[in-house]
Amino acid sequence: MKLATVLSFFLAAGVASGFSPASRSAVVSQLSMSTSTEAAPLTKGERIVRPQLPKVYVYDHCPFCVRVRLALGLKNVKHTLHFLANDDVDTPTALVGKKIAPIFEIPEDKLIMMESLGIIAKVDTDPRFGTTNIFAPASGRKDIKAWQKSVQTLLRTLQRPRYVATGLLPEFQQLDSRHAFIKNHQLPPYEKPEWKGDAENPGMDMDTKLKLYAEAMSADPAPLMEDLNARLVELDDMLFSEHYCSEGGLSLDDVDLWARLRSITIIKGVQWPTKLRAYMDNLSALGDVPLYDEMAL
Numbered sequence: 001m002k003l004a005t006v007l008s009f010f011l012a013a014g015v016a017s018g019f020s021p022a023s024r025s026a027v028v029s030q031l032s033m034s035t036s037t038e039a040a041p042l043t044k045g046e047r048i049v050r051p052q053l054p055k056v057y058v059y060d061h062c063p064f065c066v067r068v069r070l071a072l073g074l075k076n077v078k079h080t081l082h083f084l085a086n087d088d089v090d091t092p093t094a095l096v097g098k099k100i101a102p103i104f105e106i107p108e109d110k111l112i113m114m115e116s117l118g119i120i121a122k123v124d125t126d127p128r129f130g131t132t133n134i135f136a137p138a139s140g141r142k143d144i145k146a147w148q149k150s151v152q153t154l155l156r157t158l159q160r161p162r163y164v165a166t167g168l169l170p171e172f173q174q175l176d177s178r179h180a181f182i183k184n185h186q187l188p189p190y191e192k193p194e195w196k197g198d199a200e201n202p203g204m205d206m207d208t209k210l211k212l213y214a215e216a217m218s219a220d221p222a223p224l225m226e227d228l229n230a231r232l233v234e235l236d237d238m239l240f241s242e243h244y245c246s247e248g249g250l251s252l253d254d255v256d257l258w259a260r261l262r263s264i265t266i267i268k269g270v271q272w273p274t275k276l277r278a279y280m281d282n283l284s285a286l287g288d289v290p291l292y293d294e295m296a297l
């Protein structure tokens with residue numbers, strides 16, 4: 001892990017601003033900027049500490065949950081993180097009536113919400129949570145969407161077995177929770193109905209699912225990695241800068257893209273192109289959401 005990233009984990013937001021990757025590279029980009037139209041990287045606002053902290057219920061691996069964690073981090077809002085076990089049905093059901101994450105709670109309003117983008121819209125328009133509208137709307141870029149779709153199968157194959165195999169993710173601390181995930185999350189080439197079953201078929205038995213996950217973990221990842229590394233080079237070309245992906249500055253494009261890319265860091269040996277790696281590190285530090293590199297398999 002880079003020293004700047006390590007430092008940012010230990011320094012308070014205000015203190016860190018002199019050392020953070022964002023401010024350091026702002027200087028670099030001022031020196032090297034060829035046009036004056038590039039939006040400045042986000043400068044983090046004051047720490048927001050409400051008398052009753054908002055709560056976020058998450059699974060660590062869930063990109064929708066990471067969207068919310070990143071948005072709160074970038075807005076510098078102190079919050080309590082509750083990591084749900086993957087087989088915990090009761091806690092989310094008591095809060096919102098079903099098993100889902102993320103769930104957001106504002107205790108001072110007695111408000112409980114689900115839906116990541118709705119939560120972020122609430123937080124980014126409510127002045128109690130700092131400067132409003134720090135995220136530009138999603139651009140609707142088709143190239144990034146198409147890229148995400150094109151790597152879906154590849155990433156599922158590599159990421160899903162690793163989430164459970166690390167043994168370190170908070171939602172997978174116990175066997176029941178790992179089995180709950182494996183039961184419900186198909187591995188390619190299987191589709192959801194084949195895996196989980198539907199009205200016409202009972203789905204695959206658990207022993208077969210466990211065997212397929214184990215086989216996926218023991219398979220040589222080299223051919224898939226070669227593909228992934230090439231796809232990341234393509235994505236690197238689509239990235240506007242190491243601070244935000246779309247022209248104009250930080251936006252919901254970043255909240256979505258970064259949250260999804262974070263999962264890739266659980267795969268050991270990925271070759272990250274320079275700009276993309278800096279983007280991952282910059283938003284991790286600024287948003288206070290750690291990457292998985294240290295536990296990658």
Ligand SMILES: N[C@@H](CCC(=O)N[C@@H](CS)C(=O)NCC(=O)O)C(=O)O
Nearest residue numbers: 062063064099100101102115116117
């Ligand atoms: N549209 C929702 C999607 C949330 C979602 O699908 N979360 C997944 C976890 S990644 C979930 O809780 N699925 C139910 C389950 O795991 O049982 C959002 O953006 O918040």
